[in-house]
Amino acid sequence: MPANHASPACRQGWRRNRRACTMLHMAEGYDFAAIESKWQARWERDGIYRALDDSDKPKYYAMEMLPYPSGDLHVGHAKNYTLGDAVARMQRMLGYHVLHPMGWDAFGLPAENAAIARGVDPAAWTAENILNMRRQIKLMGTSYDWSREIATCEPEYYRWNQWLFLRLYGHGLAYKREAPVNWCPFDQTVLANEQVIDGRCWRCESLVERRLLSQWFLRITAYADRLLDDLAKLTGWPERTRTMQRNWIGRSEGVQFSFAIESLDDAIDVFTTRIDTLFGATFLAVAPEHPVVQSLLRIVPRDRAAEIASFTENLKSKSELERTSLMEKEGVFTGAYAINPLSHERIPIWLTNYVLAEYGGGAVMGVPAHDERDFDFARKHGLPIVQVVVPREGARPEPLERAFVEDGRLVASDDFSEMPSERAREAIAQRLAATGAGRKSVNYKLRDWLISRQRYWGTPIPIVYCTACGEVPVPDDQLPVLLPLRSRLAEFLETACPKCGGPARRESDTMDTFFESSWYYLRYLDPHNDGAPWAPERARRWMNVDQYIGGAEHTVLHLLYSRFFYKFFHDRGWVSGADEPFQHLFHQGLVLRDSEKMSKSRGNVVGIDETAERSGIDAMRLFLLYVTPPEETSNWTDDGITGRVRLLNRMWRACEPYFEGNRSEPQRAESNAADKALIRAVHVVAKSALDETISRRFHYNTTIAKLDELVNAMTAAASARPGSPALRYAVEKLPILVAPFAPHIAEEIWERLGHATSVHLERYVEPDEAALTTEEITLVVQVNGKVRARISAPAGVTEKQALELALDDSNVRVHLGGKEIRKHVYVQDKLLNLVAA
């Protein structure tokens, strides 16, 4: 009997939630609410997902990006965690000892802003959110090892942030300098370059301003080449992610050389990838922030000086985006001239808005004929355009409509004329090197990572400023530098110098939260270690992360920073093996509703709690895996999940007659074609699940479609051939097959079939090739590429037999119409194409 009104579980459910109970009776299946909470409690009690550090089995480290504790989970999070959980459970059932941890990216601006808005402490607000979200993640039936949980805002964690910062500092990889930086006026803090998207703050989308501030940087550029080169090793990463990182690092090879300044004992360094166009330089474009401007001001006429000052002042707060893309190319002539090191021509020095102080040394040679931006600028300001490269086969230089930016053949370039661009680049570089004016050089778009944040809710940077000793790192034995209550900030900042004991001031900036997320995957390995961030032998045991799953929005932020950190750790010998943290990376797609991103302001958020109540967690998990391939954007629909609820109910009903105490069914031993097909359906599911896991394609949507077919076949068998051994077999295997995807119902069925241990500790069903093969195949017969017959034939039918069968078919004969068969193509056990004319 299916569950009915009288069942105690349901009476309880009715009291608890009228709506859930209504759904339950509509389904007339099983009491998902009771089963789901029962097993979640049982798994926690038994600790079956605990990862042991000394298991003999091969390890598998499965990890999803840790969430920011914003307060509530929605089904978008659920898609990420369901996929990761399915993978972790699959690997566990394939014989690996799985580490599957979870934690909280708990520092950061939203907590601080929310706390200010509510008048509470960020720590309290965050703790409350974590409490709720941990409950929700557990509610999703996930198989995390909670004994390894971390929260980055706890002193036990951020202490090691500080420790790692000091190691970076000790190796010259953390330093403070004054620089023009991205300032978000809304969040009142600076941002790293990677956190500025289209000139806007990545969090609040305010237009970013530029300010000159003294800030802490991490020297990620020291690792630029390795970060670039090792992308080639990351064959388990999506190609687009690797390409994006490659572009972000932006390595370019060229020449660094200098222009002497006329009547001044100074020079201006420039970098160019197109040294072959040197003879076409008609001006020198300098960023107004360039230090040389101060020298120039000494020799330029007074009226120019005023113009220069106002131009510079005007640009001061303009963002990079405005300067390079939005604004017209503006400039002001300084009145000074530079000397081309090879042609010895005088060219005017201009200050421009489109040259950035932070890139390529803050000055570029202006070659209007061969650079689009220089071309625009020269046109606007009436500067000469001199063509020095012509298309290889083309004839003479002509007035240009636009810049000719391709390689070609040099003209008007002294003794370099007639050389092709590639050769000219070599030759000119050599000449410059010989004269001491320049050398070959490599330039990167990647800049050092700015980690200072002028915000409260973050890891204090462990540096003290002493009036006598200057910048002093806090010694290890004084860590952690505890984040004070906000009301105690003033006293916190006043301290004694660790070196001389004199009066000193603490650094007031906190760290970018990407600092802590760059190494958290190592803390999971050893979360309670209070002598080191992690023990190297733990890293040896568990690293690298075998499968990392998370959103694509972190392609150049978190994922690049983590690679940098990991290489640093590797160089210290703190981790062993490959010097990349994440061997395989998968980006899951978004979950939309009504084709829009879910957000509180739109009021279209589908929450975990309401979904669990309405349809059950197993149904939600199945739906999220089934609705789209995981990398695609999926659309949440309330209708769609009903199909999964039905599937679960059908599963339950198909197994119910076999539950202990229900076994009165006559066992009718009989093997027919339908039974064979049923056994085959079991192995089709197993093969699909296995293939999708091993290939890391994770298209479990197709696996679940095959599960539908299996359950349909079981339902049919239950009415047509109750008690058949094939059905009995399918019932035994079904809970194992669905365990990674719908873990609760799998466990409940498993238990009711009489098993005392968890289904999640079983081995997955091994696909049986013999069961998968069919004795009879359908041979598709085509005439000139069009299907004219489908003929049943024994598997393994020979080409000759197939041809005979086809020619025997009346419809095939009609379409041949007596024409001569010129050739035929046979695909074993599948298809025969007859080509006739």
Add this chain to the structure above:
RNA sequence: GGGGAAGUGGCGGAAUGGCAGACGCAGCCGCCUCAAAAGCGGCCGAGGCAACUCAUGUGGGUUCGACUCCCACCUUCCCCA
């Protein structure tokens, strides 16, 4: 402007050179029921009485055979400038 991904029934999708539309949602019909729900069974791209024909964004190409590979274009999304 450059680069990348995608485009298949009313909808989500399946098929990676070999039967287009698996599986599901929605819809329609039937059984069960006093009735409804649930469940079970069936139908479900278009045209045609049918044999068949057309059909995977558009137009070409390669191939015995193309949703799949190549070229051009259109549209959408993403990244970079």
